[in-house]
Amino acid sequence: xxxxxxxxxxxxxxxxxxxxxxxxxxxxxxxxxxxxxxxxxxxxxxxxxxxxxxxxxxxxxxxxxxxxxxxxxxxxxxxxxxxxxxxxxxxxxxxxxxxxxxxxxxxxxxxxxxxx
Amino acid sequence: xxxxxxxxxxxxxxxxxxxxxxxxxxxxxxxxxxxxxxxxxxxxxxxxxxxxxxxxxxxxxxxxxxxxxxxxxxxxxxxxxxxxxxxxxxxxxxxxxxxxxxxxxxxxxxxxxxxxxxxxxxxxxxxxxxxxxxxxxxx
Numbered sequence: 001x002x003x004x005x006x007x008x009x010x011x012x013x014x015x016x017x018x019x020x021x022x023x024x025x026x027x028x029x030x031x032x033x034x035x036x037x038x039x040x041x042x043x044x045x046x047x048x049x050x051x052x053x054x055x056x057x058x059x060x061x062x063x064x065x066x067x068x069x070x071x072x073x074x075x076x077x078x079x080x081x082x083x084x085x086x087x088x089x090x091x092x093x094x095x096x097x098x099x100x101x102x103x104x105x106x107x108x109x110x111x112x113x114x115x116x
Numbered sequence: 117x118x119x120x121x122x123x124x125x126x127x128x129x130x131x132x133x134x135x136x137x138x139x140x141x142x143x144x145x146x147x148x149x150x151x152x153x154x155x156x157x158x159x160x161x162x163x164x165x166x167x168x169x170x171x172x173x174x175x176x177x178x179x180x181x182x183x184x185x186x187x188x189x190x191x192x193x194x195x196x197x198x199x200x201x202x203x204x205x206x207x208x209x210x211x212x213x214x215x216x217x218x219x220x221x222x223x224x225x226x227x228x229x230x231x232x233x234x235x236x237x238x239x240x241x242x243x244x245x246x247x248x249x250x251x252x253x254x255x
Binding site for chain 1: 124125153154155156158159160161168169170171173174192194195198202224225226229230232233236237
């Protein structure tokens with residue numbers, strides 16, 4: 001099956017496109033159970049506790065909304081919110097990682113300059 | 117979906133993520149964030165002078181890796197509690213998987229997550245209060 005958005009070939013049963021994340025399956029198929037929607041709660045809490053930036057909190061808010069929407073039967077909304085939770089996890093993680101890299105580079109430069 | 121088809125996301129999950137975690141844990145085992153300069157200070161603490169919910173988490177992991185549960189708890193009680201819960205959860209899921217029972221995924225109700233959020237925010241506020249019982253929450 002080819003993604004209708006970006007044209008990348010995907011597994012026939014794939015729910016989301018591996019390349020762009022476009023939803024490939026018809027949203028409501030009679031009799032076929034829908035795949036579960038990850039809420040990224042664990043990842044959200046981990047980035048909140050390890051990356052020291054408030055964006056992890058945003059992610060937890062979205063995680064809560066995912067399960068709320070699933071409980072309310074809003075499957076498409078849940079998938080969309082799940083993607084937002086994922087995005088904010090990565091933003092948080094990226095900033096945390098970037099901060100470490102910047103720190104190490106400056107530490108290295110500082111160490112070199114103090115030697116001379 | 118065939119089980120052997122490894123798409124990018126799966127490869128990332130199976131190799132890169134556990135690999136990076138192991139490297140990070142090894143660095144944290146060898147270097148103590150409290151004394152060595154290779155770990156950056158918390159950006160939030162650096163900017164505002166206040167503690168964030170994650171302040172002390174690296175020092176706490178270092179203490180955990182050296183088996184000092186109480187030192188770790190004093191540095192960041194929320195992190196230690198969360199890691200213990202996480203360990204129980206993964207053990208529970210592992211046992212279910214071995215017994216070929218369905219995993220209870222996505223069953224945590226949304227009010228449970230709001231409660232977790234409330235606990236984190238409360239912890240954030242309380243550990244910045246310099247008065248006696250709350251000052252213990254600071255790293």
